[in-house]
Amino acid sequence: MRILVVEDEPKAADYLRKGLGESGYLVEVAHNGLDGQFLSQESDFDLIILDVMLPGLDGWQLLRSIRRKSAVPVLFLTARDSVDDRVKGLELGADDYLVKPFSYAELLARVRTLLRRGPPREVELFRVADLQLEVLSRRVTRGGDRITLTNQEFSLLHLLLAREGEVLSRPQIASHVWQMNFDSDTNVVDVAIRRLRAKIDDPYAPKLIHTVRGMGYKLEVAE
Amino acid sequence: MKMWPQTLSLRLALMFAWVSVVLLGALGVFLYQSLAREITWRDDVALMGRIEHMRALIGDSQSVEALQQRPQLYANMLGNQESLLWVLDSTGNALIEINPMQLPIPRLPRGQGVQLRNGDGAEASRLAWLHVSQDGRELTLVAGKLLTQRDQMLSAYQLKLWFSLAGGACLSFLLGWAVSFRGLRPVRELAARVASIDAAHLHLRLKGSGQVGELRQLGDALDLMLTRLEDGFGQLSRFSEDLAHEMRTPLNNLMGQGQLALQKDRAVEDYQALLASNQEEYERLARMISNMLFLASADQVNASIRRENIGLHNTVAQLCEYFEGTAEERGMLLVNEVSGNLLADPELLRRALANLLANALRYGDAESAISISSQRLTGYVNVTVSNQGSPIGPEHLPRLFDRFYRCDSSRAEPGDSGGLGLAIVRSIMLLHGGEVSVQSDADSTRFILSFPMPT
Numbered sequence: 001m002r003i004l005v006v007e008d009e010p011k012a013a014d015y016l017r018k019g020l021g022e023s024g025y026l027v028e029v030a031h032n033g034l035d036g037q038f039l040s041q042e043s044d045f046d047l048i049i050l051d052v053m054l055p056g057l058d059g060w061q062l063l064r065s066i067r068r069k070s071a072v073p074v075l076f077l078t079a080r081d082s083v084d085d086r087v088k089g090l091e092l093g094a095d096d097y098l099v100k101p102f103s104y105a106e107l108l109a110r111v112r113t114l115l116r117r118g119p120p121r122e123v124e125l126f127r128v129a130d131l132q133l134e135v136l137s138r139r140v141t142r143g144g145d146r147i148t149l150t151n152q153e154f155s156l157l158h159l160l161l162a163r164e165g166e167v168l169s170r171p172q173i174a175s176h177v178w179q180m181n182f183d184s185d186t187n188v189v190d191v192a193i194r195r196l197r198a199k200i201d202d203p204y205a206p207k208l209i210h211t212v213r214g215m216g217y218k219l220e221v222a223e
Numbered sequence: 224m225k226m227w228p229q230t231l232s233l234r235l236a237l238m239f240a241w242v243s244v245v246l247l248g249a250l251g252v253f254l255y256q257s258l259a260r261e262i263t264w265r266d267d268v269a270l271m272g273r274i275e276h277m278r279a280l281i282g283d284s285q286s287v288e289a290l291q292q293r294p295q296l297y298a299n300m301l302g303n304q305e306s307l308l309w310v311l312d313s314t315g316n317a318l319i320e321i322n323p324m325q326l327p328i329p330r331l332p333r334g335q336g337v338q339l340r341n342g343d344g345a346e347a348s349r350l351a352w353l354h355v356s357q358d359g360r361e362l363t364l365v366a367g368k369l370l371t372q373r374d375q376m377l378s379a380y381q382l383k384l385w386f387s388l389a390g391g392a393c394l395s396f397l398l399g400w401a402v403s404f405r406g407l408r409p410v411r412e413l414a415a416r417v418a419s420i421d422a423a424h425l426h427l428r429l430k431g432s433g434q435v436g437e438l439r440q441l442g443d444a445l446d447l448m449l450t451r452l453e454d455g456f457g458q459l460s461r462f463s464e465d466l467a468h469e470m471r472t473p474l475n476n477l478m479g480q481g482q483l484a485l486q487k488d489r490a491v492e493d494y495q496a497l498l499a500s501n502q503e504e505y506e507r508l509a510r511m512i513s514n515m516l517f518l519a520s521a522d523q524v525n526a527s528i529r530r531e532n533i534g535l536h537n538t539v540a541q542l543c544e545y546f547e548g549t550a551e552e553r554g555m556l557l558v559n560e561v562s563g564n565l566l567a568d569p570e571l572l573r574r575a576l577a578n579l580l581a582n583a584l585r586y587g588d589a590e591s592a593i594s595i596s597s598q599r600l601t602g603y604v605n606v607t608v609s610n611q612g613s614p615i616g617p618e619h620l621p622r623l624f625d626r627f628y629r630c631d632s633s634r635a636e637p638g639d640s641g642g643l644g645l646a647i648v649r650s651i652m653l654l655h656g657g658e659v660s661v662q663s664d665a666d667s668t669r670f671i672l673s674f675p676m677p678t
Contacts, residue, residue, distance in 0.1 A: 082520075101509045152544060178545045182517075182574050183510045186581045191548035213495070214502025 001115055002026045004045040006036035006062065007077070008054050016049065019104055020111070033057025040066050047114055050094070052078045052085070060092060067093040073114040077102075105167040105215050112166070126161040129221050131200060131208060133161055142200050152177060153196050160209065160219035169216040193217055231410075232403040239399025240392045247391045251384040259377055263349070266368055270351035271337050273366040277310070278355055286358065287318050294319075307348065307367030312360065324369060331363065342367060347374060409435050413442060425453040465627040469511060469642070473504040514643040518626065521650040528568040528654050535561040535606070538573060539595050546580050554590040561597035565604055565674055567655055575651040575659075576608070578644040579670050583610035586668075599676070603657065606672045615663040623661055624649040648672075 003025045007013040010031070017027045028045075030036035033054040040048060040062075048066065052059035059076060066074065076089045079100040089097050096110050126133040130143045138154060140147045149157065155177045160168065170189040174180040177192070193209060201207050209219050228234055284290045287310060309328060310319040317328055326344055331352050342348035347370040355362050413429065420427050428449060429442040484497045520526060536559065543557040550557050557580070565572070576595070583593045587610035598605040615623070619630045627642035645659075648670075652659045657674045 101505070101512075152547070174545075178541070180545060180573070180577065181570065182577075183513055186546070186549060186577075186584075188545060188549050191552055195548055213499035 001046045002028070002044070003111070004028050004030065004036070004039055004048045006030045006033065006048065006054065006059070007051045008032055009051070012051075015104075016107075019108075023108060023111075025111075033059070033062045036062050037065055040072075041069065044070075045072055047111060048072055048074045049111075050074055050076045052076055052080075052089070060088065063089070063092045063094060075110055075114060103169040103171070103215065105169040105212075106172060109163070109166060109168070109172065123162065126158075126164075128161060128164060128208060128219065129206060130204070131161075133157060140200070142204050147199055149196075149199065152192060153199065156192055156196055157200065160217070163219075165218060165220045167212045167215045167218045172216070189217075232400055232407055235403035235406075236396050236400035239402075240396035243395035244388065244392045247388045251388055255377070255381060255384060258380060262373055262377070266349055266373070267339055267351065270339070270349065270366045270368060273306075273308070274337050274351050274353045274364050277308070277364045277366065278353065281310070281355065281357055281362070281364070287312075287360070287362065291319055305369040305372060307350075307365070307369070309363075309365040309367075311363040311365065313362075318362070326367075329365065329367075331365065347371070409438050413438055417445065420449065422456065425449060425456055462626055466515070469627055470508065473507050477501055477504050511643065514647060518643065518646060518650050521647075521654055526654060528571060530566050530655075531569055533565050533567055533569050533572060535563055535565050535597055538569065539576065542573060542576055542580060543595075545577070546584060549584055550593070553584065553587075555584060555587060556592040558592050558594040561595055561606060563597060563599055563604070565597075565606075566676065567674055571651045571654065575648045575672060576606070578648050579608040579672075582644060582670075583608055583668075586610070587612045602676060604674045604676045606674070607669050608672075609667045609669040611667050614665055615661070615668055617663075620661055620663065624659065 001024075003020055005013060005016045005020070005027055007016060007029065008031050013029045013031060017029050020027045028039060030039050033056040036048075036050070036054070037057060050059050050063060054062065057065075063074060063076065066072065073095045074093065075096045075098065076094045077098050077100060078085055078089070086097055095114055098107060098110060124135045126135075132141045133139070135158065140149055140154070140157065156173065159173065159176050171183055173189045173192075178188075193211075197209050201209055206221060208221065209217060210222065211217055228237065280290060281287065284293075290310075304323050306321065307324075307326065308319065308321040309317050311328065312318055315328065315330065320328075324346055326342070326346060326348065329342055329344075329350060331338075331340075331350070333354055337351055337353045339349070339351050342350045348367050349370060350365055350367040352363055352365040355364060416429055428446045430446055480497055480500060484494065539559045539561045543559050546557060580593065580595075587593055591611040593608065593610045596607050596609070598607070615630060619628075622628045623630075624645045626646040628645075629642050649659050652672060652674075655674055657672065660671050660673070662669045662671070
């Protein structure tokens with residue numbers, strides 16, 4: 001998967017190249033709008049990540065010129081969190097946006113969603129190691145033991161399983177499980193994870209839910 | 224209204240001019256009319272006198288024919304170009320005629336006594352006539368006067384009136400201008416004083432700058448506005464100062480820890496721990512910034528909210544579920560006692576309640592209950608979040624909702640909202656046209672959200 005990053009801030013461009021590279025994507029970076037335009041016309045990309053404020057040719061103009069030729073997914077980054085900006089970007093044909101500062105986990109999640117193409121598969125049975133979750137019957141077992149979860153715990157586990165191997169940030173979790181779409185300064189997510197762990201992880205091995213310090217949580221079978 | 228002048232004194236002068244045109248015009252019409260009436264009356268009296276005179280003459284003579292022979296009897300009394308005289312017989316033939324302008328003989332209706340009317344024909348004239356009988360003959364005596372001179376005089380008089388009207392209007396325009404220019408001097412003085420107030424001189428006031436009564440009201444209103452501006456301005460600069468201070472703490476941690484780590488080679492775990500700790504500080508900063516942006520956008524005059532009819536119980540139940548784990552860890556119980564509906568922005572309502580609940584969970588006593596209740600009163604709905612715990616000192620209560628205000632300045636915990644949580648609650652309530660208040664005593668601390676509710 002090839003991703004074009006158009007970002008004039010060198011540090012930001014650098015960490016995006018590095019991070020997305022580590023996640024297995026081929027990344028090219030353009031440091032201004034004109035280079036971005038040239039690169040986007042020269043070769044095919046699966047996704048373009050676009051900063052709005054660019055020297056030379058700003059992000060909106062670049063987005064317009066990209067949309068004249070192709071329908072490649074575009075994720076735009078903005079430091080101005082105004083409704084007008086967001087609406088403008090989406091009207092010009094961007095597929096998604098992120099407001100700076102954003103967490104890297106959030107960026108990665110958006111990138112994955114945009115590259116997935118098509119609606120996400122509705123999985124009805126999740127199985128990781130000896131943990132199993134049946135969505136319709138709301139049945140959770142680990143090592144053959146039936147585990148009773150509260151609604152909250154069930155949604156949380158469902159989310160972690162659906163995004164197996166991805167780091168989920170606390171705001172992402174709060175937004176998915178409780179529809180809390182604002183940064184709340186509480187340890188609610190940590191508490192919920194702790195309680196879920198007590199039920200599905202503590203009495204068993206291997207541990208499945210991992211804390212990624214400074215980023216959030218992920219569920220996977222550690223190598 | 225582009226023609227309407229832009230200065231007050233010019234407008235007033237124009238108004239003065241209009242008023243004098245109306246007044247002088249009315250006066251002129253009145254004077255002209257009375258003069259015209261007066262002259263007509265005098266002419267009529269003179270004509271009637273002549274008729275009487277002729278009747279006497281005819282009565283004295285043996286016959287009209289005898290009178291015809293002696294024209295000097297009546298000719299000398301006429302004497303000028305304007306006078307007319309006819310003595311007509313019953314068939315309308317002129318027996319005696321003095322008619323220098325050769326007017327046609329008038330046809331006059333019969334009637335009793337001396338009658339008056341304006342003559343018809345090209346030349347304006349006034350006629351008086353009388354029917355008499357002498358020696359069995361019906362005679363009509365007609366005396367008349369051409370009105371040429373009178374009309375000339377009246378039109379000259381009219382012209383003079385027009386001139387004085389125009390002159391009066393001009394004069395009152397100039398006088399009005401001078402007077403209003405002089406009269407508006409206090410306004411100019413006030414303007415000069417207002418102009419001298421800028422951001423650096425917001426403490427200046429207009430009071431007591433020798434104003435007249437009408438302007439004192441304006442001056443007082445401006446003074447009130449200045450007070451509000453000064454308050455707002457002060458708040459703004461205090462706010463930037465607070466903000467700078469608030470950002471210093473995490474930056475200080477970041478710089479110190481970073482420099483320390485770079486002093487010598489360390490184990491990979493140490494670097495990892497440092498980065499993770501930095502991450503927490505960054506998140507704190509990011510949260511502070513997004514909260515600040517929220518407050519800034521809520522402060523904008525045109526900030527609008529999306530009101531919906533919300534079932535309170537479900538909303539609060541959702542929040543209780545959200546905080547359930549945290550509450551249980553502290554042995555606290557969340558009690559949902561709200562009912563009814565509320566017209567509010569659901570996202571903002573949840574945010575306000577979440578901030579209050581987070582506060583209650585942080586500062587409430589362990590092993591106690593937090594209750595959320597609602598009261599429907601006339602015109603508004605109160606939602607109260609109440610927790611048990613040590614009371615907040617009365618000196619803190621008025622400033623509790625200020626940005627960055629902390630009761631205990633050393634109490635800046637990592638999970639803390641950076642002193643903006645309650646400020647956000649207040650902003651949300653102001654967006655809804657409502658308010659937030661707090662009561663604290665030994666029993667409990669209660670935060671009350673009052674939403675206006677049209678009945």
